[in-house]
Amino acid sequence: MHRIHRLLTGAIVALAAAACRNDSAAPSSTPSTANPLLVAIARAGFDTAGARDLGDQFAIEQDILISKAVAARWAAGKHDARPGGPSFQWRTTNLVGQTKIYGLKVDLSGLASEPAWQSAAVSALAEWNNVGSSAVYLVQGTPADITIQAAYLHPDGCGVAAAASWPDGTNPGPTITVYTGFCGSPNTNSTKLRNVVHEIGHTLGFRHSNWHCRPPSCQSEGQAGIGAIQVPGTPSLDANSVMNGGTATVSWGGFSANDKLAVRTLYPRVASVVINSGSALDDVTGPNSWNYNVGISAYDVNGNYIPGKVPQSITLDHPSIAQINVYGQLEGLQPGSTTLRATIDGITGTAPVQVSTITITGPSSLGMTESGTFGGVVTGPTGPYQALYWTSGEHNPLGCDGQASCTVTGSQVWYSGEGYMQVVFRNQSTGNFITAWVPVAPE
Ligand SMILES: [Zn+2]
The missing domain is CATH 2.60.40 (Immunoglobulin-like)
Structure with a gap:
C-alpha cells in the first residue's frame, strides 16, 4: 500500500483558525509594521506586508498563521519553539535510485479529459527538468514510472487539490491524483501548475518543508512512516519553498533557491563521466591474459563523485578489436587501437584503448x-x-x-x-x- 499524502488548502486552514477564534477578539485589521511582533516575524524571514491581525495570531503571506505567543518568544530572542512558518527542506527515507532518476516516464493520458490539469502537468514536467544541475529528468511516456490521473473528490473532501504517493523502494511514488472537485479558491492554471510541481516533489521523496510545524498551530505531521531527513545545506527558513504544505491555493512562483539546492543535493546531475580515472586502457588478448575491470565514474558540475550511477551504455568504436564481455570487463580481441565510450544520464565519457598480444x-x-x-x-x-x-x-x-x-x-x-x-x-x-x-x- 502506498501512503497517501494530503495537501490541505490555505482556505480550509484559515477557516479553521477563524472558527477557533474567541468572539471577544479584536476584529481583523492591518497592523502597523512597527509592531514588535511583526518585526520579529519579518526577521525570521517572512514577508509581513499585508499581514492580518487575527486576534491571537497573525496571518502572514496569505496562508501562514503565526501565533502571537510564538512571535513574542522570537521578539525576546528565543527560538526554542518551532517557528510557525516553513522551515528546512526535508526528504523521506526512500529516494528514487540514482540509476532511475534521469528519464522517468510520466503518463499523462489520464488527464486527457481535463485539459487545464493536463496543461499544468506538461508545464510541471518542464519546470522540474529546468531546475539546472539536477538529474531529475521527466519525459512523457509509458510504461509509466509515475501516472498522473484525475478523480472528482479526495476521500477527505473537496479541500484537497491533489495527492501523491511516496517513493517505493528506489522507485518514485507511482501515482499522483488531481481532484476536479477541489473547492479551494483560487483554483487557476497557475495554482494547478504549482500543485502538480509540488506533488511530483512528493513522488521524488520530498516532504513538506514545514512538515514539523503546519499552520495554524504548528502541528507536526510526524514521521508518518516515511522518515524526515533534513537535506544538508538547506537553511533554517524557507517561506518560498514549493514543498510547503497547506499551499494548494498558492500560485506558481518558481522553485525557491533552497528547493533547487535540495534537488541538486539529492539528485545531482552528471556533468562528466570519467573512465579508468582518465587514463588510457591497455588490454591483452590471448588465452592466458586477464580481462580488464573498467572503472566508470560520474561527477557533478563541482567535480564531486556521484555514488550509485551506472552506465546506460558502454560501446567500443571498433567491436572487432575489443568488447565488453558478459562480466562487464574489457576484453581484447585482436591487437589495435579503439575508443571506449560510456554514457551515464546522457553524458558520455571516452577512453582510448590499446589491445596487445x-x-x-x-x-x-x-x-x-x-x-x-x-x-x-x-x-x-x-x-x-x-x-x-x-x-x-x-x-x-x-x-x-x-x-x-x-x-x-x-x-x-x-x-x-x-x-x-x-x-x-x-x-x-x-x-x-x-x-x-x-x-x-x-x-
Ligand atoms: Zn504536499
Missing part, C-alpha cells in the same frame, strides 16, 4: 633441476614495451626484472604439481602495465 616463449615443462629460458614479445599498436617483472607460482623474485628473458629451473617455477611463468610489460606510451602467463608443467 604477449607471446611468451620457453619450455612447456621443466624438471626440478632442469634450466629453461623464457622470453616475451609484445605485439601492439603503440609501445615501446618494456619487460619489468618476471614471476612464477613458487619463487619470487626470480632475479630477471627488467630483462627481456628469464632463465630459471623447474624448482623455481612449479609447486604442488603445477606452475607458470608470468611477465609484466609496461607500455611506455600509455604508462600502463600489461601481463600474460604460460603454464609450465613438472617433469
Whole structure:
C-alpha cells in the first residue's frame, strides 16, 4: 500500500483558525509594521506586508498563521519553539535510485479529459527538468514510472487539490491524483501548475518543508512512516519553498533557491563521466591474459563523485578489436587501437584503448633441476614495451626484472604439481602495465 499524502488548502486552514477564534477578539485589521511582533516575524524571514491581525495570531503571506505567543518568544530572542512558518527542506527515507532518476516516464493520458490539469502537468514536467544541475529528468511516456490521473473528490473532501504517493523502494511514488472537485479558491492554471510541481516533489521523496510545524498551530505531521531527513545545506527558513504544505491555493512562483539546492543535493546531475580515472586502457588478448575491470565514474558540475550511477551504455568504436564481455570487463580481441565510450544520464565519457598480444616463449615443462629460458614479445599498436617483472607460482623474485628473458629451473617455477611463468610489460606510451602467463608443467 502506498501512503497517501494530503495537501490541505490555505482556505480550509484559515477557516479553521477563524472558527477557533474567541468572539471577544479584536476584529481583523492591518497592523502597523512597527509592531514588535511583526518585526520579529519579518526577521525570521517572512514577508509581513499585508499581514492580518487575527486576534491571537497573525496571518502572514496569505496562508501562514503565526501565533502571537510564538512571535513574542522570537521578539525576546528565543527560538526554542518551532517557528510557525516553513522551515528546512526535508526528504523521506526512500529516494528514487540514482540509476532511475534521469528519464522517468510520466503518463499523462489520464488527464486527457481535463485539459487545464493536463496543461499544468506538461508545464510541471518542464519546470522540474529546468531546475539546472539536477538529474531529475521527466519525459512523457509509458510504461509509466509515475501516472498522473484525475478523480472528482479526495476521500477527505473537496479541500484537497491533489495527492501523491511516496517513493517505493528506489522507485518514485507511482501515482499522483488531481481532484476536479477541489473547492479551494483560487483554483487557476497557475495554482494547478504549482500543485502538480509540488506533488511530483512528493513522488521524488520530498516532504513538506514545514512538515514539523503546519499552520495554524504548528502541528507536526510526524514521521508518518516515511522518515524526515533534513537535506544538508538547506537553511533554517524557507517561506518560498514549493514543498510547503497547506499551499494548494498558492500560485506558481518558481522553485525557491533552497528547493533547487535540495534537488541538486539529492539528485545531482552528471556533468562528466570519467573512465579508468582518465587514463588510457591497455588490454591483452590471448588465452592466458586477464580481462580488464573498467572503472566508470560520474561527477557533478563541482567535480564531486556521484555514488550509485551506472552506465546506460558502454560501446567500443571498433567491436572487432575489443568488447565488453558478459562480466562487464574489457576484453581484447585482436591487437589495435579503439575508443571506449560510456554514457551515464546522457553524458558520455571516452577512453582510448590499446589491445596487445604477449607471446611468451620457453619450455612447456621443466624438471626440478632442469634450466629453461623464457622470453616475451609484445605485439601492439603503440609501445615501446618494456619487460619489468618476471614471476612464477613458487619463487619470487626470480632475479630477471627488467630483462627481456628469464632463465630459471623447474624448482623455481612449479609447486604442488603445477606452475607458470608470468611477465609484466609496461607500455611506455600509455604508462600502463600489461601481463600474460604460460603454464609450465613438472617433469
Ligand atoms: Zn504536499
